[in-house]
Amino acid sequence: MVVSTLAMQAIVVMASLTAPVLAAVIAADSELPAHLVGYYSGAIYGLAALTSAAAPYPTARFGVIRLHQILLAATALGLGALALGNSTGFILSALLLGLAYGPINPASTVLLARFAPPHARARIFSLKQTAVPLGGVLAGSATPVLAIWLGWQGAALAIAVGCVLLGVIVQRWRAALDAAPSQPSVRPRVELGRPMRVMLATSGMRDIAAASFAFGAVQFSFSAVFPTVLAGLGWDVVEAGLALSLALLLSVGSRIFWGWAADLIAPRSVLSGLGLVMALAATATAFLQPDWPKPLVLCVAAAFGISASAWNGIAIAEVVRRAEPEDIPAVSAGTIALTFAGALAGPLAFSVAAGLFETFRPFFLILAAVSALPSFLLARPR
Numbered sequence: 001m002v003v004s005t006l007a008m009q010a011i012v013v014m015a016s017l018t019a020p021v022l023a024a025v026i027a028a029d030s031e032l033p034a035h036l037v038g039y040y041s042g043a044i045y046g047l048a049a050l051t052s053a054a055a056p057y058p059t060a061r062f063g064v065i066r067l068h069q070i071l072l073a074a075t076a077l078g079l080g081a082l083a084l085g086n087s088t089g090f091i092l093s094a095l096l097l098g099l100a101y102g103p104i105n106p107a108s109t110v111l112l113a114r115f116a117p118p119h120a121r122a123r124i125f126s127l128k129q130t131a132v133p134l135g136g137v138l139a140g141s142a143t144p145v146l147a148i149w150l151g152w153q154g155a156a157l158a159i160a161v162g163c164v165l166l167g168v169i170v171q172r173w174r175a176a177l178d179a180a181p182s183q184p185s186v187r188p189r190v191e192l193g194r195p196m197r198v199m200l201a202t203s204g205m206r207d208i209a210a211a212s213f214a215f216g217a218v219q220f221s222f223s224a225v226f227p228t229v230l231a232g233l234g235w236d237v238v239e240a241g242l243a244l245s246l247a248l249l250l251s252v253g254s255r256i257f258w259g260w261a262a263d264l265i266a267p268r269s270v271l272s273g274l275g276l277v278m279a280l281a282a283t284a285t286a287f288l289q290p291d292w293p294k295p296l297v298l299c300v301a302a303a304f305g306i307s308a309s310a311w312n313g314i315a316i317a318e319v320v321r322r323a324e325p326e327d328i329p330a331v332s333a334g335t336i337a338l339t340f341a342g343a344l345a346g347p348l349a350f351s352v353a354a355g356l357f358e359t360f361r362p363f364f365l366i367l368a369a370v371s372a373l374p375s376f377l378l379a380r381p382r
Contacts, residue, residue, distance in 0.1 A: 004065070004170050004173055005064070005068070005108035005111060005112075005131075006127075006130065006131045006134070007131075007166060007170075008068045008071075008072060008104065008108075008131075008166060008167075008170065009104050009105060009108060009131035009132070009135070010131040010132075010134045010135040010138065011072070011075070011135065011138075011159070011162055011163055011166055012071065012072070012075050012097075012100055012101055012104055012135065012163075013101075013131060013132050013134075013135025013136060013139070014135040014136070014138040014139045014142075014143070014159060015075045015078065015079055015097060015100075015159055015160075015163065016041070016044050016097050016101055016135075017135065017136055017139035017140070017143075017223060017224070018079065018082065018139060018143055018155065018156055018159060019037060019040055019041075019082060019090075019093070020037050020040070020041055020139075020223070020224045020225070020227060020228070021139050021140055021143045021144065021227050021237075021240075021241050021244065022143060022144070022147055022152045022155070022237065023037040023227065023228050023231070024227075024228070024231045024237050024240075025147060025152045025237055026085075026152055029085065029152065030085050030086065036090075036351065037224065037225065037228055037347075037351075038224065038225060038347040038348060038349075038350040038351030038352075038354070039347070039348065039351050040090065040093075040094050040347075041094075041220065041224035041225075041343070041347040042343075042344050042345075042346075042347040042348035042351070043091075043094035043095065043098060043344075044094050044097045044098040044101055044343075045098070045101070045216075045220055045340045045341075045343030045344045045347070046098065046340070046341075046343075046344035046348075047094075047095060047098025047099060047101075047102065048098050048101040048102035048340040048343070049102065049337045049338075049339075049340035049341040049343075049344060050102065050337070051098065051099055051101075051102030051103050052102035052103055052105065052106050052333055052336045052337045052340055053102075053195050053196075053333050053334065053337040054102075054103070054333075055102065055103035055106040055107055055329075055333045055336075056106070056110075056195075056329040056330060056333055058103060058107075059103065059106070059107045059110055059329065060329075062178075063174070063178030064107045064108060064110065064111045064178055065170055065171075065173060065174040065178045066174060066178060067103060067104075067107050068104060068107065068108075068167075068170065069167040069170065069171070069174075071099075071100040071103060071104050072100070072163045072164070072166060072167040073163070073164070073167060074096050074097075074099050074100040075096070075097060075100040075160070075163045076160040076161075076163040076164050077096050077160075078092070078093045078094075078095075078096030078097040078100065079093065079097075079156045079157065079159055079160035079163070080156070080157065080160055081093040081096060082153075082156045083153040083154075083156040083157050083160075085153060101340075102336075102337075102340060105336045106329070106332045106333040106336050109125070109316060109320075109328075109332040109336075110328065110329050110332065112124060112125065123256065123259040123260050123263055124259075124317075125259065125313035125314075125316050125317040125320075126255040126256055126258065126259025126260075126262075126310075126312075126313030126314060126317070127255070127256055127259065127313070129255055129312045129313035129316070130251075130252045130255050130256070132248075132309065132312065133248035133249065133251040133252050133255070133305070133309045133310075134248070134252060136223050136244060136245070136248035136309070137245045137248045137249045137252070139241075139244070139245075140227070140241040140242060140243075140244035140245030140248065141241060141242060141245040143155055143159070143241065144237050144238045144241040144242075145238075146158050146159075147237075148238075194330050195330045195331060195333045195334025195335075195337060196209075196334055196337075198323070198327050198330045198331055198334065199319065199330075199331055199334045199335070202319075202322055202323060202327075202331070204318075204322050205319055205322060205331065207268070207374065207377045207378050207380075208268075208271075208315055208318055208319055208335065208378075209334070209335070209338055210373075210374045210377060211271055211275065211311075211315060211374040211375075211377070211378060212315055212335050212336075212338040212339045212342065213338045213339070213341055213342040213345075214275070214342060214370045214371050214373065214374045215271075215274075215275060215278065215308065215311050215312075215315075215339070215342065215371060215374070216338065216339035216340060216341065216342030216343045216346070217342035217343065217345050217346035217349075217367065217370055217371075218278045218282060218304075218308045218342075218346065218367055218370070218371045219308040219309055219311075219312075219339075219342075219343070220342070220343035220346055220347060221343075221346035221347055221349075221350060221363075221367060222247070222281075222304045222308050222309070223244065223248070223309070224343075224346070224347045224350075225347060225350045225360070226240075226243070226244055226247075226285075226301065226304070227240035227241060227243070227244050228240075229285070229288070229360050230243060230297070232360070233288060233289070233290045233292075233297075234290050239294075243297065243298055243301045244301070246298060246301060246302065246305070247301040247302055247304050247305030247309065248305055248309055249305070250302050250305035250306055251305040251306060251308075251309035251310045254305065254306040254307075254309075254310040255309075255310045255312075255313055258270055258274065258310050258311070258313075258314060259313050259314060259317070262314045262317070262318075267314050267315075267317070267318045268318070268378045268379075269378070269379070270314055271311055271314055271315060271318075271375075271378050272375045272376075272378035272379040273375075274307045274308075274310065274311045274375075275307075275311075275371050275372065275374055275375030275378070276371075276372065276375045277303055277306065277307035278304070278307045278308045278368075278371040279368040279369070279371045279372040279375070280303065280368075281300055281303035281304045281307065281308070282364045282365070282367040282368035282371060283364070283365065283368040284300045284303070285300055285360075285364040286360075286361045286362075286363075286364035286365045286368070287361070288300070308371075312339065315335055316332055316335055316336070319331040319332065319334075319335050320332060346367065349363055349366070350363050353366075
């Protein structure tokens with residue numbers, strides 16, 4: 001169960017990072033400025049914020065595995081649109097990937113909430129959330145190699161084929177994992193505001209909500225723009241992709257470790273500490289220079305990996321723990337929607353800042369402040 005949902009989420013994450021990892025190559029071939037990758041990623045995550053908030057209905061209507069299959073098909077179409085290599089395909093790709101990215105996490109959360117024992121919930125959710133860095137590792141390591149072999153458009157199409165094949169493979173588990181789809185007798189209403197209302201009305205969730213937005217901005221800004229930042233410092237596309245892969249590979253083990261720690265000590269304390277590490281990593285990035293030794297730059301990337309890409313499972317497990325059983329779909333969707341709202345704000349702010357100032361430094365200083373504030377809120381005694 002965990003493996004099947006993890007694999008499907010990982011390949012969607014990989015698809016969403018295909019354009020950011022190959023931004024320099026795509027810009028050279030299509031004459032689109034590389035800094036537009038921030039708008040592309042922002043569009044994906046902004047739409048994902050809306051579709052994740054709406055996820056409880058399609059999850060109940062189709063079942064988790066069937067919904068994942070639908071989302072994999074949308075992902076494949078989005079990569080096909082990207083391969084068109086023009087502005088229309090660029091926009092269509094972002095829209096399709098945003099539609100696919102949003103519901104896939106809350107849908108799998110609902111499935112795991114039915115089976116995860118309370119005493120190990122943070123560990124299990126953190127393990128499931130390793131799909132995000134695993135997808136990033138695949139994007140950073142495999143996508144540049146595929147681009148060298150097949151061209152960047154061939155790389156996008158190869159990942160699209162992988163999405164289709166995975167959708168076919170998981171069909172064998174659908175009957176065992178999917179609950180019977182509901183058949184509503186009245187026209188359904190998708191209540192986008194309900195997840196936020198439940199979270200804001202539940203004790204202890206408001207600080208988690210603020211952290212989800214802020215930490216989401218840091219996490220997705222790093223994965224979306226760090227390869228572009230390194231390219232601006234003179235790194236080639238393979239080196240920049242491998243730096244991202246290293247950071248996200250470290251985050252796989254970090255998610256499991258921090259989930260284990262959160263099961264033993266206060267989850268809020270763990271989240272607060274991770275936020276402070278994010279602030280330090282963002283501050284260091286603001287001062288990166290072309291003559292910095294590459295091992296030192298990799299240490300900055302690693303700091304992002306063990307913090308900004310390792311917090312999600314703990315936050316989701318904490319809101320699930322505090323929620324009433326009937327509210328679990330809403331609060332899990334709300335947490336993920338806030339994360340994507342931050343993911344929308346972060347890369348968009350990068351593109352705006354890079355366009356105005358022709359440098360990434362002010363953006364990362366702002367990002368450091370954004371990640372530090374919820375850290376102090378979470379550290380307050382309750």
